[in-house]
Amino acid sequence: MGGHLHAAVITPSTAMAQIRSGDVRLLGISSESRNEFFPDVPTFREQGYDVVETLWRGVMVIKGTPPAVTARLVRGMEDVEKRPSWKTFMRENMQDSMPLSQPDLQRFVAGEVADRRQFLMSLQKK
Incomplete structure (x- = not known):
């Protein structure tokens, strides 16, 4: 490099x-x-x-987005992830998948934020 x-x-x-x-x-x-x-x-x-x-990616929307819009986005992402071309792309680019439902992703992100916050706060004490 x-x-x-x-x-x-x-x-x-x-x-x-x-x-x-x-x-x-x-x-x-x-x-x-x-x-x-x-x-x-x-x-x-x-x-x-x-x-x-882990390195993760997700699609986020602003709080208050209508559930119908969120559901449509979730279905669209699920449809993309089922495509053979998507699976080929992921393999060719050596990308792991993190198949989480919308509620599971919400919990995961909340946990990540809490963990990072705790880590950063611990640095102040040193």
Whole structure:
């Protein structure tokens, strides 16, 4: 990466060209379990680091969006995720899926926000 970095925390799919060329070596995966695309790379926990972190994406709407609109968006996303072309795209780009229902995603995001808030608040005490 320009010869300026000794280490970086990035998604493996972002650095695939550098991983394939040997310019970057993948040392660990931050997910709960080993990644299907990189089965030989140990998780951080396997290496003694209590770190579990996932990169997630979601579609959000403003609070108060009518339920009919939200339901239509959910159906549209579900339809896209069922398409063979989407599955091919995900595999070719080494992207994991996080199949969560709308209520589960709401809980997940709330948990992420609470965890980050707690972490940031703990930094003030140090």
